[in-house]
Amino acid sequence: MQAAIENENEMLLQVDDLKVDYQMEGAVGRAVDGVSFALRKGECIGLVGESGSGKSTIAKAILKLLPSNGALAGGRVILKGRDISHFTEEEMDAIRWAEISLVPQSAMNALNPVQRISSQMVETFLAHQAKADSRKTLLDKCQQLFEMVGLSRNRIFDYPHQFSGGMRQRATIAMAIALEPSVVIADEPTTALDVIMQAQIINLLKSLSEDKGVSIILITHDISIVAQICQRVGVMYAGRLVESGDILKVFNNPFHPYTMGLKAAFPTIKELKKTLISIPGSPPLLTKRLEGCCFSDRCPFSIEQCQRVIPHTVTIREDHYVACHRIEYAERFRKEIIDIFGTRVRGQS
Amino acid sequence: MIEVKDLQKSFAVKETFFSAFTSLLKKKEKRIRAVNGISFSIHAGEIMGVAGESGCGKTTTAMLLLGLYRPSGGKVLFEGMDISSLKGTELRYFRRKAQLIFQDPYESLNPRFTVYRTIEEPLIVNRLRRKSERREKIMKAMEKAKLMPLEAFCDKYPHELSGGERQRVCIARAIVLEPVLLIADEATSMLDVSIRAGILEIIKELTEEMKMATLYISHDMSLLGSICDKIGIMYAGEIVEIGRSEDIIQSPLHPYTRALIEAVPVPEFRRAKLKLKAIAGEPPDLVNLPRGCSFRLRCERAIKACRTSRPKLFEVKQGHFVACHQVGD
Amino acid sequence: MGVWKRNLKLILHNPMGMFGVATLSTFALLAIFAPLIMPYDPMKCQYIDGELARLQPPSMHFLLGTTHFGRDVLSQVIIGSRVALIVGSLAAIFLTFIGTNIGLVAGYCGGRVDSLLMRLTDIAFGIPFIPFAFLLIALVGPSIWNIIIVISFLMWRTTARVIRSQVLSLKERPFITAAKVSGASHLRIMYVHILPNVLPMSFLYIALGIAWSTLSEASLSFLGIGDPRMISWGQMLYYAFITGSARTAWWYVLPPGICIALFVISAFMVGQAYEEVVNPRLRKRNS
Numbered sequence A: 001m002q003a004a005i006e007n008e009n010e011m012l013l014q015v016d017d018l019k020v021d022y023q024m025e026g027a028v029g030r031a032v033d034g035v036s037f038a039l040r041k042g043e044c045i046g047l048v049g050e051s052g053s054g055k056s057t058i059a060k061a062i063l064k065l066l067p068s069n070g071a072l073a074g075g076r077v078i079l080k081g082r083d084i085s086h087f088t089e090e091e092m093d094a095i096r097w098a099e100i101s102l103v104p105q106s107a108m109n110a111l112n113p114v115q116r117i118s119s120q121m122v123e124t125f126l127a128h129q130a131k132a133d134s135r136k137t138l139l140d141k142c143q144q145l146f147e148m149v150g151l152s153r154n155r156i157f158d159y160p161h162q163f164s165g166g167m168r169q170r171a172t173i174a175m176a177i178a179l180e181p182s183v184v185i186a187d188e189p190t191t192a193l194d195v196i197m198q199a200q201i202i203n204l205l206k207s208l209s210e211d212k213g214v215s216i217i218l219i220t221h222d223i224s225i226v227a228q229i230c231q232r233v234g235v236m237y238a239g240r241l242v243e244s245g246d247i248l249k250v251f252n253n254p255f256h257p258y259t260m261g262l263k264a265a266f267p268t269i270k271e272l273k274k275t276l277i278s279i280p281g282s283p284p285l286l287t288k289r290l291e292g293c294c295f296s297d298r299c300p301f302s303i304e305q306c307q308r309v310i311p312h313t314v315t316i317r318e319d320h321y322v323a324c325h326r327i328e329y330a331e332r333f334r335k336e337i338i339d340i341f342g343t344r345v346r347g348q349s
Numbered sequence B: 001m002i003e004v005k006d007l008q009k010s011f012a013v014k015e016t017f018f019s020a021f022t023s024l025l026k027k028k029e030k031r032i033r034a035v036n037g038i039s040f041s042i043h044a045g046e047i048m049g050v051a052g053e054s055g056c057g058k059t060t061t062a063m064l065l066l067g068l069y070r071p072s073g074g075k076v077l078f079e080g081m082d083i084s085s086l087k088g089t090e091l092r093y094f095r096r097k098a099q100l101i102f103q104d105p106y107e108s109l110n111p112r113f114t115v116y117r118t119i120e121e122p123l124i125v126n127r128l129r130r131k132s133e134r135r136e137k138i139m140k141a142m143e144k145a146k147l148m149p150l151e152a153f154c155d156k157y158p159h160e161l162s163g164g165e166r167q168r169v170c171i172a173r174a175i176v177l178e179p180v181l182l183i184a185d186e187a188t189s190m191l192d193v194s195i196r197a198g199i200l201e202i203i204k205e206l207t208e209e210m211k212m213a214t215l216y217i218s219h220d221m222s223l224l225g226s227i228c229d230k231i232g233i234m235y236a237g238e239i240v241e242i243g244r245s246e247d248i249i250q251s252p253l254h255p256y257t258r259a260l261i262e263a264v265p266v267p268e269f270r271r272a273k274l275k276l277k278a279i280a281g282e283p284p285d286l287v288n289l290p291r292g293c294s295f296r297l298r299c300e301r302a303i304k305a306c307r308t309s310r311p312k313l314f315e316v317k318q319g320h321f322v323a324c325h326q327v328g329d
Numbered sequence C: 001m002g003v004w005k006r007n008l009k010l011i012l013h014n015p016m017g018m019f020g021v022a023t024l025s026t027f028a029l030l031a032i033f034a035p036l037i038m039p040y041d042p043m044k045c046q047y048i049d050g051e052l053a054r055l056q057p058p059s060m061h062f063l064l065g066t067t068h069f070g071r072d073v074l075s076q077v078i079i080g081s082r083v084a085l086i087v088g089s090l091a092a093i094f095l096t097f098i099g100t101n102i103g104l105v106a107g108y109c110g111g112r113v114d115s116l117l118m119r120l121t122d123i124a125f126g127i128p129f130i131p132f133a134f135l136l137i138a139l140v141g142p143s144i145w146n147i148i149i150v151i152s153f154l155m156w157r158t159t160a161r162v163i164r165s166q167v168l169s170l171k172e173r174p175f176i177t178a179a180k181v182s183g184a185s186h187l188r189i190m191y192v193h194i195l196p197n198v199l200p201m202s203f204l205y206i207a208l209g210i211a212w213s214t215l216s217e218a219s220l221s222f223l224g225i226g227d228p229r230m231i232s233w234g235q236m237l238y239y240a241f242i243t244g245s246a247r248t249a250w251w252y253v254l255p256p257g258i259c260i261a262l263f264v265i266s267a268f269m270v271g272q273a274y275e276e277v278v279n280p281r282l283r284k285r286n287s
Helices: A055-062 A089-095 A117-128 A135-148 A153-157 A165-176 A195-211 A223-229 A247-252 A257-265 A304-308 A327-341 B017-026 B058-065 B088-097 B115-125 B131-144 B150-154 B163-175 B193-209 B221-227 B245-250 B255-262 B304-308 C002-013 C015-032 C073-109 C111-126 C129-140 C144-170 C174-181 C186-222 C233-242 C250-278 C280-286
Strands: A011-024 A027-040 A044-048 A070-079 A100-103 A183-187 A215-220 A232-237 A240-246 A314-317 A320-322 B002-012 B031-042 B046-051 B073-078 B098-101 B181-185 B213-217 B230-235 B238-244 B314-317 B320-322
Touching: A011 A055, A011 A215, A027 A044, A027 A055, A027 A070, A027 A215, A027 A232, A044 A055, A044 A223, A055 A070, A055 A183, A055 A215, A100 A165, A117 A135, A117 A153, A117 A165, A135 A153, A135 A165, A165 A195, A195 A215, A195 A223, A195 B255, A215 A223, A223 A247, A232 A247, A232 A257, A240 A247, A240 A257, A247 A257, A257 A327, A257 B193, B002 B058, B031 B046, B031 B058, B031 B073, B031 B213, B031 B230, B031 B238, B046 B058, B046 B193, B046 B221, B058 B181, B058 B213, B088 B098, B098 B163, B098 C174, B115 B131, B115 B150, B115 B163, B131 B150, B131 B163, B131 B193, B163 B193, B181 B193, B193 B213, B193 B221, B221 B245, B230 B245, B230 B255, B238 B245, B238 B255, C002 C015, C002 C250, C015 C073, C015 C250, C073 C111, C073 C144, C073 C186, C073 C233, C073 C250, C111 C144, C129 C144, C129 C186, C144 C186, C174 C186, C186 C233, C186 C250, C233 C250
Parallel strands: A027 A240, A044 A215, A044 A232, A100 A183, A183 A215, B046 B213, B046 B230, B098 B181, B181 B213
Antiparallel strands: A011 A027, A011 A070, A232 A240, A240 A320, A314 A320, B002 B031, B002 B073, B230 B238, B238 B320, B314 B320
């Protein structure tokens, strides 16, 4: 959270104490509960967490695309010094695509199935750019974008169904960067894809961030994808940011038991005999009002205080923030969590 | 325990108005060749992994093994019997002994059945009449699938359970008939990471304990590497490499296997990011497979022989087979 | 079962559903306790000072006036609720039963069976109701049972189509594959695994069916082919019309008219409220 108070000038996007509520059959569920992070220029930040942790809701809240039963319950979203969290629909129209764009999980939903991709892209340009470039120059621009994301120029005249899943995702990325936005939010961009397509898209996002200087917020459940692209990371659980900061610091020396668990739960191809862990239980219901730490029900190290008091986010060192009552024991926990939750997936051999 | 010999499956292409017209002119029926002559065997207490991109025939293979599709060629031998020739009591016996766990644990449970009812259904179908006997078997299956405490789960409906719990109900339903063959189709890909390992552990334990032959389908090589005894790599309906999982992961021979492994992102954290190796292109059209090796269009090392003849699987070393012209010569 | 209790609660939570259930229950009570509530015998001609009480306006004596033949309108309206209720519920149950089964078999079996049953449905859609009813009643004679049969014979068509489309998507769901893998027969899959999942939709069509069939019975009776031995609201209107009283005696026309409208609207409202239970997407929008 302290990240938000750093040098304001180089901050592109700041999310400050964001809260989002959902109306759910009479009850109110808090999907995002006081999340703060900041995105610097040219940086790629990853938001990781499991389903229902609120990571996609953050994306929707930033773009003001929340469903009708969801609403911003507090906090600010500051884009280049302007608080856009209370912008009107018209003001947001000017910001979406042009300033912040979205690469959704399902590319098929983002593309109109009965329109050629060329005309969809040209429309996007026309909707945002007042100066009337001729259609031909716009089309040329679109074709350049297509080449940039690794698609051939002529395929732009195809319909979405003529593309494979990976190509569609490339096309949506091309559309997302068309207006040269300052921020691209990629919401689970590879979940629907196979390994090889996933690797292609990861490489594409990486080159956009490194070579073209696009700032990316990558939302995913897969920490190995974050490891490939991001410089900084936020680990989310039950709507709260439990640990965040520099990716090396967070994952090489995690201080929150959930981060430790997440890291140890992933199999890795480099180390087949790694003991995987599995954390029993499931995240608390959204509608449940949490008195203490959101992870306390599943945490093996939870003490009475964890059930009762919401932990503050503290700075462990430069660019490493954790919300846990028992950070002083982190070293011990890292070893013990594997003994407690380790499974024998890979025999004892 | 289960043996597959030169198994093939093709589907007729659904004809639209126009394609019906053109095929009249060509006088040749179009067929999608989903599975194209594969052979392997799984022994009791062994987990075999099948990997490949979507559309490579993994799920079709599973359906063939369960007898839900009729093979277009070749056969599946189950305890020495060809399953497509089974009838009556033998068919009933086979159905009981071959079970499946699905990818999506929510969709694969009947929303109107309680947990108890879900696990009871296979027993009723297979004419286990005595209620007390059924109850005993259900409790045992739930215990094995770690659905504890039993009483807490019995009367719950699927929507009251978490993803991991639902998948354990699916496992309990699959093992209540004490199957010999268990097929898991991407059984953990829709689950949250923090509970995946628990489900894999249950599958691993039960395979050993109940002496099942388990087929685990996934495109995640790191997952397969960590639970399987052997792995088969499928590409365009064929097995291109098969062997012990250590051999496949640590010394892959087929260029496609190598591509699959190199494309897996690794959770190693470093400042300077390495680029993943991702081969270009897409799997071939299953209606018009290229001549020769079906991978040659995406292969960097394709030679002339790859264009003319289809490589056959051959044994490189004990239990490690590969189908590539570049290997061994 | 808990599910049904919850559904009823959701229906009653909705003001429209509440209104519908309340009105229908009132009509049901009227029908059941008709002999106790009715002030007079509905078929008996009433006399005032030895003279036939023909077309008397509402008074303390006859709360809703009398008919052309000197019968008490209130008593007729009360007893009329019986026909509405019997025809409405029985025809609705029959037509839903037929429709659900046809939809289930067509959707699950697919192929030729599906084509055959769906063409049959198309034919049922093509037949105009009133002429068809006239023809059939003319052949078999007017009675309440024949009317119920005529209505259920034609009105299953919508239910069949809706249920079929539901079955088509249900049968592709993995839990059906799971049932197949466990060795369940086709019949068992259809009636044990799929049917419980389409039942909520069937119940919705019972509610709507009540409205349709009551309305159909009223139209048939109004056209003079209702059961001559039973008093129904449609028939009251028929007599009001053919005796020419409809022009002068508003008390003869309004009560049965209002009852038909109220009954049909209530049934639709219950249906509407129930649809929100079946289709949660509608529920969200309203809350």
